[in-house]
Amino acid sequence: MAPSEQPLLAADRPSSQHSDDRDIAEEDALLTGERTERRNGPKSRWAVWREVGLFAWALLATAVVIILAVVYQHEQASHHRPSAGPKPSGKRNMIFMVSDGMGPTSLSMTRSFRQYESGLPIDDILMLDQHLIGSSRTRSSSSLVTDSAAGATAFSCGLKSYNGAISILPDHSPCGTVLEAAKRAGYMTGLVVTTRLTDATPACFAAHVNMRGEEDRIAEQEVGYYPLGRMVDLMLGGGRCHFLPNTTDGSCRKDGKDVVEMAKENGFNYVSDRTGFDGLNLGSSVKLPLLGLFADTDIPYEIDRRTQDDIYPSLDEMARTALKALSDATRDSEKGFFLMIEGSRIDHAGHGNDPAAQVHEVLAYDKAFTSVLEFLEDGVEGVVVSTSDHETGGLATARQLHETYPEYLWYPGVLANASHSSEYLAKDLRSYVASKDVIARGDLKSHILGLLKDGFGVHDASDSEVESLIAHPTSSDYIFADIISRRAQIGWTTHGHSAVDVNIYASSHEHARPLVGNHENTEVGEFIRDYLGLDLEPITKELQDKGVLYNTLDTAGENVSWTGKLPAEGVLLDECDHYHGDFKRDLSAHEHKH
Helix, strand or coil: CHHHHHHHHCCCCCCHHHHHHHHHHHHHHHHCCCCCCCCCCCHHHHHHHHHHHHHHHHHHHHHHHHHHHHHHHHHHHHCCCCCCCCCCCCCCCCEEECCEECCCCHHHHHHHHHHHCCCCCCCCCHHHHHHHHEECCCCCCCCCCCCCCHHHHHHCCCCCCCCECCCCCCCCCCCCHHHHHHHHCCCEEEEEEECCCCCCHHHHHHECCCCCCHHHHHHHHCCCCCCCCCEEEEEEEEEEEHHCCCCCCCCCCCCCCCCHHHHHHHCEEECHHHHHHCCCCCHCCCCCCCEECCCCCCCCCCHHHHHHHCCCCCCCHHHHHHHHHHHHHHCCCCCCCCEEEEHHHHHHHHHCHHHHHHHHHHHHHHHHHHHHHHHHHHCCCEEEEECCEEEEEECEECCCCCCCCCCCCCCCCHHHCCCHHHHHHHHHHHHHHCCCCCCHHHHHHHHHHHHHHHHHHCCCHHHHHHHHHHHHHHHHHHHHHHHHHHHCEECCCCCEEECCCEEECCCCCCCCHCEEEEEEEHHHHHHHHHHCCCCCCHHHHHHHHHHHHEECCCCCCCCCCCCCCCCCCCCCCCCCCCCCCCCCCHHHHHHHHH
């Protein structure tokens, strides 16, 4: 390197006296722009002081450059970091949509399926695709893989909790929810789902129990029998069995409480079938509060429901009914409404590893999302935010079927041939087996082949696949699902949940600016709270103060909390998972040899 190219404070300058003087002179010339004389001989006192001054000057200049760089980087980061965005100052509506169990691959699979089935170009994408703004990290307080209860608690309370908790914190204290706070602030509130209304996600907005399995208790709380009284103005979905006394056909309650009657006593109007739903005229004839229960348990998958449209309303129909009803009810109010809409059974299709069921569930959700956007185009200021509580199934749009090098393919056409879900075919098979005292093997095989042909469009079932269905009719859901997944070359890693980040969608980047980018799921709950201008602390305090008044005694005279039984001993509540040696080798035999 030439002398003029040496760093200002180079540590490896030549050590000779002549080179020292030369370097000092050259530095002086560089810094002052003036010519300097080159002199040989010992340094003068002036040269020494000049060297000290130059060193101090260079040190100061370096510090200034570093400070300026740090300030510049901070400004750049601030420029790219989403700001809070303008919050509406007047009346506003908040529609929060949950695509339970839907991960990014669900969108990719459904997009390609839709393009294939409808002959669309590759740039014809889902409505959700056009409103992607960020992603959410989903871990709970007890596991890197959350369940729906902890996931929805993050949305409803803006706080982390353990898997299984329904708006309950790891110390088993209740946390106030955005729905409860919205109701107390003067907003109207609603829940729309395709699963049971007592399932984890809807429950987290209007109930508080220690374990999500307490669905009987959740039903009572949702209609207002808990410390806060009635908080929900409209509920539409399934789960009728938890509202009916155990003396009634179709009930799944453990006791004789008639929660439908309890709801009516608390002011609810009640509809229970398609005829009753149609009488609501998509919301224009609704009288609030309203409880609508349209299935004993879950409303069927969309792929099956579409052939039973005269029995069950769709997610889109229920969403539009709720939007119209709540909008009309708040027309003359200074406050709008909060509505949670869940595409619940995307999750179930993931648990069942059923790709045909899932693409139709995602399309139904996308349709409801579109209807919400259309609603927001005309009327009161509002925003829709959509995200998932987690991904289910570990879905992959590719599958290696053999040990040889995998094909880079998957086949949406296989899913387009399906007219029913694996759940539907499995129920048919079990009913067929149960209806016969004795079944000839040939007849059973023929029935199975007919189900595969008519339900899946599968004509090449192997003997091993058919034999597996004959041998295991009670678990045939998974077998049917694997038959179609293999042919479509769709892969799954689990029948449970995964820890993959999930997408966030919104109607407006402007009003949902705080959710642009990657966030903890609790930040979604914080956004809902802030957008509606809510304070959850007074709700939390009221729940804790009044809760003791709702405790009961069991048959043994023991005090039972209104939030139900505690998790089983040993269940992790506030720490991450630890490896427990599932695949640890048994070394005992080896050790005995030595």
